[in-house]
Amino acid sequence: xxxxxxILIGGAAGQGSRMAGLxxxxxxxxxxxxxxxxxDYQSLIRGGHNFSQIRASEKEFQSRKKEIDFxxxxxxxTLNLHKKNLSKNGIxxxxxxxxxxxxxxxxxxxxxxxxxxxxxxxxNTALISGFSKIVGIDWKILExxxxxxxxxxxxxxxxxxxxxxxTSQNFSKITRVQxxxxxxxxxxxxxxxxxxxxxxxKFYFAYPMTPATSIMNFLAKMEDLNVKVIQPxxxxxxxxxxxxxxxxxxxxxxxxxxxxxxxxxxGLSLAGQSETPxxxxxxxxxxxxxxxxxxxxxxxxxxxxxxxxxxxxxxxxAPGDAAECLYYSGLGLxxxxxxxxxxxxxxxxxxxENTFCVNEKILDLIQSEKPLLWAxxxxxxxxxxxxxxxxxxxxPGEKDAIVKxxxxxxxxxxxxxxxxxxxxxxxxxxxxxxxxxxAVEKLPAVKVYGNQNSNIALVAWxxxxxxxxxxxxxxxxxxxxxxxxxxxxxxxxxxxxxGVEKLFSIELNTTGQMxxxxxxxxxxxxxxxxxxxxxxxxxxxxxxKLKKLL
Amino acid sequence: xxxxxxxxxxxxxxxxxxxxFGILEALKRTVSELxxxxxxxxxxxxxxxxxxxxxxxxxxxxxxxxxxxGRCLCTAQGIKLAGPNLKVIAFxxxxxxxxxxxxxxxxxxxxxxxxxxxxxxxxxxxxTVSQFTATSPKGFKGSSTPQGSIEEPFNPLELIxxxxxxxxxxxxxxxxxxxxxxxxxxxxxKGFSFLEILQPxxxxxxxxxxxxxxxxxxxxxxxKEEAEIKIREWDYLNGxxxxxxxxxxxxxxxxxxxxxxxxx
Numbered sequence: 001x002x003x004x005x006x007i008l009i010g011g012a013a014g015q016g017s018r019m020a021g022l023x024x025x026x027x028x029x030x031x032x033x034x035x036x037x038x039x040d041y042q043s044l045i046r047g048g049h050n051f052s053q054i055r056a057s058e059k060e061f062q063s064r065k066k067e068i069d070f071x072x073x074x075x076x077x078t079l080n081l082h083k084k085n086l087s088k089n090g091i092x093x094x095x096x097x098x099x100x101x102x103x104x105x106x107x108x109x110x111x112x113x114x115x116x117x118x119x120x121x122x123x124n125t126a127l128i129s130g131f132s133k134i135v136g137i138d139w140k141i142l143e144x145x146x147x148x149x150x151x152x153x154x155x156x157x158x159x160x161x162x163x164x165x166x167t168s169q170n171f172s173k174i175t176r177v178q179x180x181x182x183x184x185x186x187x188x189x190x191x192x193x194x195x196x197x198x199x200x201x202k203f204y205f206a207y208p209m210t211p212a213t214s215i216m217n218f219l220a221k222m223e224d225l226n227v228k229v230i231q232p233x234x235x236x237x238x239x240x241x242x243x244x245x246x247x248x249x250x251x252x253x254x255x256x257x258x259x260x261x262x263x264x265x266x267g268l269s270l271a272g273q274s275e276t277p278x279x280x281x282x283x284x285x286x287x288x289x290x291x292x293x294x295x296x297x298x299x300x301x302x303x304x305x306x307x308x309x310x311x312x313x314x315x316x317x318a319p320g321d322a323a324e325c326l327y328y329s330g331l332g333l334x335x336x337x338x339x340x341x342x343x344x345x346x347x348x349x350x351x352x353e354n355t356f357c358v359n360e361k362i363l364d365l366i367q368s369e370k371p372l373l374w375a376x377x378x379x380x381x382x383x384x385x386x387x388x389x390x391x392x393x394x395x396p397g398e399k400d401a402i403v404k405x406x407x408x409x410x411x412x413x414x415x416x417x418x419x420x421x422x423x424x425x426x427x428x429x430x431x432x433x434x435x436x437x438x439a440v441e442k443l444p445a446v447k448v449y450g451n452q453n454s455n456i457a458l459v460a461w462x463x464x465x466x467x468x469x470x471x472x473x474x475x476x477x478x479x480x481x482x483x484x485x486x487x488x489x490x491x492x493x494x495x496x497x498x499g500v501e502k503l504f505s506i507e508l509n510t511t512g513q514m515x516x517x518x519x520x521x522x523x524x525x526x527x528x529x530x531x532x533x534x535x536x537x538x539x540x541x542x543x544x545k546l547k548k549l550l
Numbered sequence: 551x552x553x554x555x556x557x558x559x560x561x562x563x564x565x566x567x568x569x570x571f572g573i574l575e576a577l578k579r580t581v582s583e584l585x586x587x588x589x590x591x592x593x594x595x596x597x598x599x600x601x602x603x604x605x606x607x608x609x610x611x612x613x614x615x616x617x618x619x620g621r622c623l624c625t626a627q628g629i630k631l632a633g634p635n636l637k638v639i640a641f642x643x644x645x646x647x648x649x650x651x652x653x654x655x656x657x658x659x660x661x662x663x664x665x666x667x668x669x670x671x672x673x674x675x676x677x678t679v680s681q682f683t684a685t686s687p688k689g690f691k692g693s694s695t696p697q698g699s700i701e702e703p704f705n706p707l708e709l710i711x712x713x714x715x716x717x718x719x720x721x722x723x724x725x726x727x728x729x730x731x732x733x734x735x736x737x738x739x740k741g742f743s744f745l746e747i748l749q750p751x752x753x754x755x756x757x758x759x760x761x762x763x764x765x766x767x768x769x770x771x772x773x774k775e776e777a778e779i780k781i782r783e784w785d786y787l788n789g790x791x792x793x794x795x796x797x798x799x800x801x802x803x804x805x806x807x808x809x810x811x812x813x814x
Contacts, residue, residue: 236654266618
């Protein structure tokens with residue numbers, strides 16, 4: 001049997017369940033387990049119901065289990081809402097000072113904290129410590145993790161922890177498993193930030209918008225990464241500032257969600273026309289409009305593919321977990337500079353904010369690549385007509401070069417024109433798009449999981465990959481994950497579809513946007529499995545719907 | 551293109567006699583003077599929005615980013631962040647920056663970004679064949695307001711003062727030497743410099759006579775209190791008897807946005 005635990009910790013906003021969940025995940029990680037944490041919270045500051053659901057397993061899983069092995073309740077709400085999912089041998093541990101329950105184990109976490117002279121938030125330390133004793137995690141390991149994770153008043157926290165540990169009883173024994181080395185626990189947003197920094201990002205411009213905000217918060221906190229974080233007055237300013245910085249030679253990126261991206265589309269069009277490199281992170285949340293800020297829908301795929309007025313050559317890349325965010329954010333920034341065009345990294349709320357195990361060796365694959373630069377001879381032409389459509393870059397301040405970027409249609413020097421000569425520049429950008437298309441076929445644009453030889457295949461992208469991969473492995477069928485979606489990797493897709501007779505698209509939206517994209521490429525999708533309540537798929541949900549379709 | 555020449559081969563498409571020619575001439579004299587004083591030609595960068603003012607960058611043989619309507623101050627700030635040694639100058643229009651891009655103007659002033667803003671205020675959207683802007687007088691008869699605009703204008707200098715600009719001046723497009731001196735001062739100022747240029751639109755709003763009867767040069771420097779009084783002397787309405795002061799109204803030294811971001 002694969003050791004595979006599901007732990008849910010919940011409470012009201014402000015009680016600290018997210019941090020406590022992260023520490024519990026790190027305890028399991030210390031024992032060798034691979035980790036996936038699903039975060040569920042509401043758009044409020046205090047109160048309500050937040051929870052983190054951890055999957056700790058010998059194997060790599062990136063979906064949450066419906067069944068809960070250990071339920072940790074900081075408040076009554078958590079108990080009431082999740083008790084029904086407690087597995088047969090599951091253990092319920094609750095805040096004994098707040099909750100009365102005949103079942104489960106109450107730990108007087110508030111009393112312990114108060115008596116030790118701690119602050120209310122430190123009750124989390126008591127709960128984690130009580131839990132550790134109950135499930136048989138050594139105090140030594142617990143102490144090591146607490147020392148690493150808690151930055152303030154560690155001695156007081158340890159005193160509280162020790163008391164809770166000593167006064168709790170042991171009921172179970174979590175054993176060590178073969179450890180995974182070189183793994184980091186990262187959210188998709190953190191991984192994205194790290195990938196961009198490794199690829200040479202100098203400026204990150206953003207206006208706060210869930211679920212992209214933690215990218216800017218992380219970059220601002222991690223001063224060693226040397227990325228300057230700028231928070232302008234709105235998303236329109238965000239993208240135009242970033243384009244100015246890119247024009248002057250500094251690698252720049254912006255991040256937002258669907259609504260903010262809507263405001264940026266005018267600037268996206270400018271990036272396309274002026275051939276200014278930019279990486280744009282679009283982390284989807286429930287839409288349309290304000291939608292569900294802290295819940296997930298994959299409803300912006302068609303939007304990012306067609307956003308902006310006019311024909312704009314662009315890359316659209318949709319990583320499905322933090323490891324892919326790390327790799328593809330770095331790749332994306334380099335592509336933006338290589339082809340001097342916008343690159344959209346399309347993620348979603350769960351990819352952004354959930355925590356994954358990431359092999360840190362991925363960082364070694366990312367370099368800060370040098371773009372095609374002017375050879376410093378002859379007249380500099382910003383939009384020199386070339387065969388592959390890419391014109392060498394120079395930046396203001398370069399001696400003997402006059403660098404003119406233009407939002408109007410223009411000639412090679414960047415002077416506005418409206419004559420019929422404009423065709424030449426349109427065709428240059430069209431050739432650039434053809435060059436990008438060829439480049440995509442040489443990149444890891446499509447991934448395959450499960451049984452490669454199955455004639456039944458699933459298509460899933462973004463967070464949906466996690467649960468779809470598990471079901472593909474369980475049922476012995478194939479999973480296809482398109483990652484680079486624009487330019488569309490026709491050859492790679494044709495290759496992986498060989499032998500496939502039935503194809504099903506699994507998506508978190510109401511219409512099946514990826515299915516539409518595939519249809520537009522002449523690929524027939526036989527059925528759609530859709531979910532749109534804001535929460536990602538459980539494996540079982542896909543399985544049930546798939547069985548009906550087959 | 552010849553590196554020495556400040557003109558490009560681009561055909562000029564302003565109306566014959568357009569007062570933008572005055573601003574362009576003052577600007578070229580400014581650049582020549584500053585190059586003589588040691589600023590490298592390659593370190594000048596211009597941005598602009600969309601409107602008659604924007605054509606300047608096509609006519610100038612210097613680095614430029616022809617941006618979006620209302621957004622070029624954002625682009626200018628991005629350029630300055632990435633190239634702190636560059637002299638970043640933004641041409642903007644009244645519709646461009648007092649209407650479409652007003653939030654960017656206020657915030658650029660608030661953060662004291664070290665850029666120079668030259669507003670070509672012809673007090674109407676001219677390139678779209680005349681509609682009222684934020685500085686058109688009440689009653690302005692444009693193509694969208696044939697009975698006269700019902701909105702009162704605002705005084706952009708008053709707005710920019712409370713927004714935190716550290717250099718505030720007003721010039722007149724047809725007083726070229728005076729205007730050149732103002733542009734030099736604006737570029738030399740460390741911090742956000744704002745130069746409002748009254749630029750009569752000879753086709754749609756020819757108020758040359760109105761301006762020339764009222765304009766007078768002020769003596770600088772002024773205290774903030776004196777600047778407030780001078781700025782309020784004319785409120786952009788028409789027909790009244792008040793005079794119109796031009797010159798440098800306000801100048802103060804403060805750390806710039808870029809210095810604070812890039813330190814350390």
